[in-house]
Amino acid sequence: MIITKKREHNDLMENIKNCNSLFLLGCSECATLCGTGGEPELRAMKEMLEAEGKRVTGTFVSKTGCQVLGTKVELKQFKDALAETDCILVMSCGAGTQTAVELFQDKPVYPANDSLFLGNMTRIQMFDERCSLCGKCILDKTGGICPVTACPKGLLNGPCGGTNNGKCEVSADIECAWVRIYNRLKRLDQLEDMKRIAEPKDWSAHKKPMSLNAREKKEEVEK
Ligand code: SF4
Ligand code: SF4
Known part of the structure; x- marks a missing residue:
């Protein structure tokens, strides 16, 4: 899972200083397990933003924030709240934030979290890095x-x-x-x-940006 931590409050507020209204988007997978993007964290963020004088037009915890098409379908029910928001605040990892960037071409999208590493959860909300991909x-x-x-x-x-x-x-x-x-x-x-x-390790096996078409691989196997 992708391990995230909340951004520093001042950094976040600086990012969104020009946004009067925000829509909060969380993720039910890694960010929820990290305590950075589940229902309780979205509620707390909404309260904090409202106390700072911002308007929250809506909140939603997507099933899998890095799943672009699935998130797009899930968000259809929030058409009005999304239309009236100045920006989207994403409470998941950097991949989830970039799902929103892809879905909202005309609105600023800001990360509420910093993404740290691929980790194993060893106890509740305790994480170790074990693979560097x-x-x-x-x-x-x-x-x-x-x-x-x-x-x-x-x-x-x-x-x-x-x-x-x-x-x-x-x-x-x-x-x-x-x-x-x-x-x-x-x-x-x-x-x-x-x-x-x-x-010596062949680091070319991890050239950025990487992509994989797993469907093509499957079709090769089936041939
Ligand atoms: S090999 Fe050296 S640097 Fe690596 S874990 Fe052991 S003591 Fe640390
Ligand atoms: S060798 Fe590479 S792929 Fe395997 S666990 Fe380590 S970093 Fe991850």
Whole structure:
């Protein structure tokens, strides 16, 4: 899931200083789990904006904010509220914000959140980054632990000389990724994998902007 956090209040208010009226758009998926774009957060945002003298023409938590067509259909019921708003304030991730940019060509769209990383939720509203979307996964070679993400240096043939009692030299709060990988491979009786020298990573597998037509892939498989 995409991990988001609320923008600083002053930054948000500066963004929307020229908007007298706003429509609030949340997302029932990642942003709801992050506590940045579900029903309670939209209610709180509406109250705050109204206290600041703004008018909120409508609020809606879309099912999946990054789903452009689905969001477009869902928003049809808010035609009037959307027509009379000065701008759209999107309480999801940057992808959800850009759904609104695509749907509202003639209105300013502002993000209420900052998007941080792709994360796993380990407990309620606690998140860890475990994958950097590198485009060519090497988890099969590292005991299922990602050194690209878990090692601050992204070392593929670690550990570096700074590892200290299982901790990372960058921060004692971080377990050394390569000690974790070693311990995991040992548990699995796969320590031979530690001896493999990883080739330099092909970063071209993650060229921006990326796109994927999964339908084409499916059609290829069916041929
Ligand atoms: S190797 Fe790449 S795709 Fe696999 S978990 Fe790490 S960053 Fe993600
Ligand atoms: S101590 Fe471990 S996690 Fe930290 S930078 Fe070195 S290899 Fe990476």
